[in-house]
Amino acid sequence: MYRLQPDQQAALEKLQPVLDNVISVQAEDVDTQGRFPREAMAALGEAGLLGLTIPTELGGMGQTMRVAAAVVDEIAQRCASTAMVAMMHYAGVNCYLANTERFADILRAAAAGRHLSTLAFSEKGSRSQFWAPVSKAVPTADGKGVVYNAEKSWVTSAGHADGIVCSAGSDDGESVTVFAVLKDDPGLTISGGWNSLGMRGNQSNPMTMTDVELDYESRLIGEIGKGPDIMLGRALPIFQVCQGAIGVGIAESAFKAAQGHITSQGFQHTGTKLSDLPNLRASLARMRIETDKARAYVASALDKAESEAPDAMLHLLAVKESSGETAVTVTDLAMRSCGGAAFSKHLGLERAFRDARAAIVMAPTTDVLREIVGRALVNLPLFG
Ligand SMILES: Cc1cc2nc3c(=O)[nH]c(=O)nc-3n(C[C@H](O)[C@H](O)[C@H](O)COP(=O)(O)OP(=O)(O)OC[C@H]3O[C@@H](n4cnc5c(N)ncnc54)[C@H](O)[C@@H]3O)c2cc1C
Incomplete structure (x- = not known):
């Protein structure tokens, strides 16, 4: 029904062994244990599928969101948690692609299966109304970046994602900017132990950013104030x-x-x-x-x-x-x-x-x- 062209269909053929040998096999255990689908994500990475939507010049498959939709549909038929982790990765990657040069190393790593991305938009203060973050990114004295404080309420792949695409409110609350926070950034902590009704594998835990320093040169996604x-x-x-x-x-x-x-x-x-x-x-x-x-x-x-x-x-x-x-x-x-x-x-x-x-x-x-x-x-x- 997705009407895939032959080259798009080829991407799905790479998915089939991962579906058969890993995702279908692990799905019940991921749900029962409420654990992150690490084998599935490793296998998707090895098959090049974390680079599905990354341009070929950066090592990816150069595919479109049509193919991403077909891929997550197939995955969700076996394990919805894994599909959601993959989907959040594709969404995060699409944000990095706003600044291909700035994020070239990260995009190459994702294409090689070494970088998992996610989105952290929802906040404790504005709940599901993600378009109105109450977090603060205050410019540093040298004007080269920001100091970021946020309480993100649910972040899929928390503790597993290497890069977290974060919305940040300005000091005066008048605008929003988007930044890439990395897993090992000082000031980033993860709390909670995901034990949910459904999507039990996706580890959507709260994340707190306390005085995380982010420079514009390497972490700004898009433009300042144009979140x-x-x-x-x-x-x-x-x-x-x-x-x-x-x-x-x-x-x-x-x-x-x-x-x-x-x-x-x-x-x-x-x-x-x-x-x-x-x-x-x-x-x-x-x-x-x-x-x-x-x-x-x-x-x-x-x-x-x-x-x-x-x-x-x-x-x-x-x-x-x-x-x-x-x-x-x-x-x-x-x-x-x-x-x-x-x-x-x-x-x-x-x-x-x-x-x-x-x-x-x-x-x-x-x-x-x-x-x-x-x-x-x-x-x-x-x-x-
Ligand atoms: C499995 C899972 C994974 C998630 N992963 C992520 C993630 O990776 N990144 C991320 O940023 N967020 C993530 N979220 C968070 C999600 O996007 C929502 O922010 C969260 O589910 C909202 O919960 P809440 O209790 O804050 O809802 P509330 O905002 O308290 O909403 C309660 C009810 O009020 C309704 N409501 C709220 N505002 C309005 C309005 N303006 N008009 C009409 N009705 C309204 C809602 O529809 C809902 O029924 C995830 C959520 C789930 C369940």
Whole structure:
């Protein structure tokens, strides 16, 4: 459905052994232990897939967000936590690409599988309203950089990511700038022990930056005071479309598990199968139709973005609402249709059911996306 060209399809072929030999094998343990999918990320790095969207001259595969969406969809069908870690990496990389020369070494390291990136936008003070950071980046006396203080509330891959793309409010609170913070920067601490309902592998722990010194020459992403260009122009589109693809991947996994169960199990006393029940067939049909609709919408949003359609941003915003909610609906249908068996770990359904719920509250949340799309539909500016 992503309509990949042969060179784009080749990137997916590199993914297949990682899916089969590592991600599928580790998924249940990652969820049960609530641990970071380190083997999967190492294998994606070895296959060159952490460099998927990095230009070939920097050692990457030079692919687009269409291929990134197809990749995370496939990963999410096996392990949504791994898909989310990969997706946040692609979003972080897309920010570094605003200053290819400045971040050339980091981009080369990512292409070689030696640098994992993530985004730290949400803050304790402004919660899911990431566009209004309360953190402070105060210019140093020599004017060459800033001293940065922030309390980031949830950072995927915390403690594992080598680079953290951070939003920072100005001293007067009037503007936002984006910086790259590195894992070993003095003043960076990680707290909490991620033990969550879903996405249990992604280690979205709080991060505190205390007087972290960042020079403009090596750490500034974009321009001073122009953070929204990076956050909305670079991070948001790939985040939204890949988050949409992850929702579709989760829904797909739930459909396949339900289909397998309903077609293989039956009632001994009547000699009939679960698939002889018309309500379960109708439920499977709904799951299939909803999943296909959501994937088609991801593909349509990609078409809009690639053709720079005037309403591309609107669709890029709506796509996360669409697939996030689809994943919740489809996993719920699958849980109901598979009865008590759905509660057991062996179908993988209860994991999909839990993982699906993260998208609703992940910023921009479903509520906020509906508000933005609604504003557009009554001719108000998208962001009020
Ligand atoms: C698994 C997971 C991983 C995450 N990883 C990252 C990450 O790597 N980086 C990162 O920056 N953040 C990350 N987040 C954080 C995420 O983006 C949100 O910031 C966070 O989930 C918001 O939680 P909260 O309790 O602060 O929500 P709150 O802001 O308290 O929201 C509570 C409710 O209020 C609603 N609400 C809030 N504002 C509005 C509004 N203006 N209009 C209508 N309704 C509104 C919300 O929709 C929600 O239903 C992650 C979250 C999850 C669950």
